[in-house]
Amino acid sequence: MILFIIIGIVLLIVSFTLKSNVSNPFSKFSNLLRAIGVIVIALGVFSSMFKQIDAGKVGVKSLYGSVETDVLESGLHLINPLLDVTNFDIQTQNYTMSAIHGEGALEGDDAIRVLSNDGLEVVIDLTVLYRVIPNEAPKIFKQIGVNYIDKIVRPVTRTRIRDNAVYYDAIALYSTKRSEFQLRIFKTIETDFKNRGLVLEQLLIRNINLPSSVKTTIESKINAEQDAQKMTFVLQKEKQEAERKRVEAQGIADYQRIISSGLTDKQLQYEQIKAQKEIATSPNTKIIFMGKGNAPVILSDK
Structure with missing residues (x-):
């Protein structure tokens, strides 16, 4: 034109x-x-x-x-x-800062290195999902320019992560406090972005790398906790088995006490007849009853 x-x-x-x-x-x-x-x-x-x-x-x-x-x-x-x-692009955009070559927006190691509450260096990889507010595009163009990624998205994200990492120790960032840390930095970055005409849609912490010595300590702690849980399970199982045996022994004792107090000669004779009947009806056995009285002699061809 x-x-x-x-x-x-x-x-x-x-x-x-x-x-x-x-x-x-x-x-x-x-x-x-x-x-x-x-x-x-x-x-x-x-x-x-x-x-x-x-x-x-x-x-x-x-x-x-x-x-x-x-x-x-x-x-x-x-x-x-x-x-x-x-x-101005108003669709969702992403900006990744990673230590792995080829994954981040910049070539080489672009991960964020922060100091934790206990003075250890923690390396954080993350991705920022954001978009431009359409009605705020003139304000961005006038106050920031078209290069708002390098002027706002990248520096604000890195600064806020460093500012909030000091409230946590390295092990907490790696394990128990990771979700809390992610939510905390999301809220602070969201406010900064909104004041500059951007919407922060999501903040994804992709990886948190600790010093090798800290990793070894964490692994040892996890193994110790797993061993303790395993031992607790074994003890509970042994207690349950001991209780089962105690109940079984008590049942046998009660049975023997009941039988010994109520057993008569006629009842013994009845049980003997039942046993002889079972033997006689066996297809592989031939039975001969000899003698008289309560205890006849039993002869078999087997």
Whole structure:
């Protein structure tokens, strides 16, 4: 668009130059060049009156350094051709700071190194999910510029994480207080972002790396706790087994006491008859009863 206007102006200058120089054999083309120049300028001006804003973006209008407060939504707009329109992405964006090469927004080790409450260095990898508030895009453009990632997102995130890490010791950050720490830094960064026209959608702590000596201490502590839990389980099992045996022994003792106090000769004879009947009905046994009295002799062919 601007290029068309520039080309048209050049053609007009050339046409006037040729017209003033009658001896030049190309002077007869001056009127044609003037007409073409006017047409090209008209096309440039007409095309610059239309501005298309892609989906997920808004356009910030400025005229000679003065930024207008309203924005252009996605779609085709008819505007003042002298306006300069700057596009702002309002979709969710992410910024990752990682110690692993190729994962972060910057090349190399870009993890955040903080000092914990106990004076140890902790390395934190995280991802920030954020987006631009559409109506705040003119304010961002005027006060910060289009490079709000390097000016706001990155420095604010790193500073707030360092400021809040000092309230926790290294082991707590690594284990029990990780969720609390993440929520705490989310609230502080969310406030800072909102004051600058950004919405913090989510803050993801991807990894927390501790010094090797601290890792060894934590692993030893975890192993000791697991051994203690295992021993507690074993003791509980042994107590349950001892209780079971005690109940079983008590039941046997009660049974023997009941039997010994209520057992008669007729009952013994009845039990003997039952046992003999079971033996006699066995398909693999032949039984012969001999003798008289309460205890006959039993002969078998087996």
